Amino acid sequence: MSENQLPETIIFRIRRLAPRRAEEPTWGEYPVAYSLGMTVLDGLWQIKERVDSTLAWRASCRMGICGSCGMFINGQPRLGCNTQIAELGTSVVTVAPLPNFPIIRDLVPDLRPMFDHHTALSPYIIRHDTEEMERPTGEFYQSTEEMEQYLQFSYCIKCACCAAACPTCATDSQYSGPMALTQAHRYNTDTRDDGFEDRQEVLNGEAGPWRCHFAGECSRVCPKGVDPGKAIQLMKRQLVADYVGLRKKKPLAQLNVKPKDIERREGIPEAPEPTVTS
Amino acid sequence: MIRDQKLWTWHIAAGILILCLLGLHMAIMHLDALLGLFNPFGGHPIDWQNVAARSQSLFFLASYVLLLGAALFHGLYGLRNILFELDPAAPLKKSISWVLILIGLGLFVVGSWAAWMSFQNTLVA
């Protein structure tokens, strides 16, 4: 059905569950007065305001950057705010909570299992020059080419759509999932980071990328184009290369030190005095 | 305990080896009308004369034993991965690993014995 042919009233078929009141989820049907440009999130707000105020879901920015409103919409994990009803093209929109996570209530999943895996992979810059890390004296130099190796993977908004789409996450709780593994790769390829060996403790085992079989759904559903599938395969290459002794260690980013033997060109003013002294 | 990083690398390496050896085996068995490989007596590839002819060959003895080992490792590691993805408890995981190792070793011994015996017997005959 093309967007011009959508009826004035769209039915939202929503999976409801109030764990303290019912044991199993049920389906509820709610009418939404449709107008062109409405997102699924707009429809949910309308239902809450006019039809059923007990409906619960997570949302915040309504512009695809906070990652709160991940839902299973018409059989695919998507962001509610990023999904136009017109794009779906159906007169019945089916909304369910993201699969592969326990349901807290209605459309609210418990994402703690994903964040636990994320934490276990040390998603932060690890360096062993502790003096500089504790009392920084300057910035680390990184070229544009070096940044481009990980920039795409840093766009992740932790919406959990990838883990909901992953077939391994459908059954396996030990597998870290696409988000955690992509973030591990993001830090492994960052030249400022020196934690490859530290993360290997987790990555070489059951929680590592070895249970990914490249179904590619994570890359297909990612709303920010992070392409977790690509990151995981690139990471496997690094880890296998490390096992067979072929890994090229990337040069560690060094402090950006101002060259000593340069002179200020004529006509360029001095910097103003700092207004804040530590 | 050998970790997944190593086991997976060997899994892929075994797969490549199987591709060559099992590809040859499939070509001998099922593309014989088209290619006629290693079936010196014509007829069906599984006629005794053809089987005996291949059994006498050192090349086939070596490649069958290699294929057996690689395929058992590749297949049983794949099965172990599938079973582990079903999230069994830790003691059950250990048991699954040991059962699969024993099945693999057992079948490897049986298959290698058969290849060796038929090599010996057909050479004598």
Place this chain on the structure above:
Amino acid sequence: MLEIREHPNRLGIRGWLVGGRWGLDRYLYSLHRVTGLGLLAYFLIHILVTSSRALGQGAWEQSMNRVSGPIFAVGEYLVFVAFAFHAINGIRLALAELGFGVGKPIEPIYPYKTAVHAQRPWVVTVLVVAGALAFIGALDFFVWH
């Protein structure tokens, strides 16, 4: 802190096969898994059946007679097709999972191409080559013999 009563929501094995509006690569994953298990089951029995050649011609021919007949012929053809798909797709997966043919890190400006797009020509190649092998195999199994 308020105690949360949660309801489990994993797709389970259904998530390996169906469960949503998945893409082509997801179904190739399911098929690779199914063919792998089928091949393994056949292989374990095959080792035992073909080991009879060690006991001489009589034992071998008795074994082969036991596994002859139309049902076995169709079954063996399915094994051949399973091998054709699993092997050709396996080449693709071995290369992709070692980082070849998945593309480089990019700035994801819409419309960007993901690893799935980069793999699309290889997916089509796999299906065509496996299909061709299955067709030739069918000729060998059912026409030329």
